[in-house]
């Protein structure tokens with residue numbers, strides 16, 4: 225079983241392009257693994273508790289429950305629009321999640337891994353948080369952004385993180401693929417060096433934060449952020465759940481034969497997933513062989529700058545999908561970033577990549593293959609005659625592209641996989657220009673050769689539709705439909721052999737699948 229999760233998104237705002245990227249990436253990897261014939265469970269969802277939600281709801285004069293219901297809708301609608309096909313949906317207000325969190329906390333407390341202690345220090349009344357020396361400005365004082373700062377004492381519950389970090393270091397050093405890409409693991413190990421002596425505060429008194437899950441052994445407190453959010457990866461996978469809870473069978477999802485993969489952004493590797501979560505799992509009794517693999521992606525920036533509300537440069541994926549179409553957006557999000565690295569979100573490149581690689585190159589190939597078959601051979605494909613060196617080269621190009629595509633997808637490198645498809649498409653267009661089926665059509669003696677050439681083009685389109693399907697499921701289905709490729713939705717990679725289209729196969733009417741994006745010039 226391939227159990228894939230994404231980070232759950234905070235519901236104190238609206239989804240932006242970074243959220244969309246992560247969900248589409250996960251969707252593409254899940255679709256790829258389904259295509260490989262693997263059983264897949266893809267979990268995503270929303271992070272609904274916490275201070276920020278409580279504050280925003282208060283400002284808007286609604287109960288936090290009402291507020292998160294509203295914001296959660298926006299995420300649900302967007303994933304539906306973008307074709308994100310998940311199997312499990314995590315909402316942290318779900319009572320089944322709450323029961324799981326409380327069960328885990330009780331277990332850890334019974335085993336002496338949680339303790340209560342007082343903490344005194346500087347506290348920002350406006351931000352409702354304790355401050356450390358790192359929060360001081362250059363002058364040594366706490367800046368005006370913190371508002372009134374008072375000395376304050378508070379008791380809280382702590383998780384004995386420091387008991388676990390020795391194990392974590394050894395685990396990270398011994399496990400090759402604990403964190404991907406590898407340079408992120410080095411970052412994590414460095415952070416661990418600096419961080420290993422401290423414990424993790426896991427609670428907030430209810431007078432400060434009400435919108436959370438109550439500690440089962442101290443009703444004046446709620447759990448704070450990570451002991452709620454991170455647990456979604458196991459709670460919605462059925463961990464310690466009742467058989468009739470309507471959740472999956474945990475032992476099938478969380479296995480040693482293929483460890484779960486958590487897709488997260490680089491900002492939540494250290495300390496949340498890389499330190500807290502792995503240590504929490506270890507404390508809960510998970511062996512090394514069941515530790516999840518962390519796939520850490522980079523960020524989309526805007527002209528080199530972080531996207532933020534205060535900069536007003538947030539890109540709204542909903543608007544983009546409306547304006548340019550879902551295919552253009554999904555393609556861009558997968559094509560213009562290398563997994564693990566950052567990239568700049570650039571609308572000109574979105575339009576350029578769609579227009580050159582899809583509308584021109586692939587669109588041209590589809591149009592040639594389908595249109596000429598309709599016009600020259602009445603839509604009926606034949607295997608034709610003798611296979612020439614040119615035909616063999618085309619077949620080798622397809623074999624090479626498919627292997628490169630597959631290797632890249634196995635490494636989570638979707639952009640490289642798309643490049644591999646594009647190489648084959650370019651090969652096919654070159655082939656069409658050299659073989660000139662429009663000339664062959666004029667010569668009655670060349671009808672067999674014409675059939676061979678058209679067959680090679682149409683068969684290539686059929687393969688490209690399958691290879692593109694994880695990224696562009698709708699467009700791929702349209703191509704398959706025009707080719708009348710039967711059983712397309714059930715095709716698996718093992719079926720991907722030369723000869724998908726049989727001798728005498730009749731194709732359908734061609735219709736452009738990738739209409740060029742025309743950018744309106746602003747009025748003078």
Ligand code: MSP
Pocket residue numbers: 230231232233234241242243245246271453454455456487488489490491492522523524525531
């Ligand atoms: N709720 C926490 C995660 C809890 S996981 C148990 C959270 N939420 S978030 O809404 O801030 O971010 C959700 C995901 O979106 C994270 O993986 C984060 O890295 C990712 N992104 C947020 N901004 C991003 C970009 N600009 N670009 C790419 N991904 C980004 O963190």
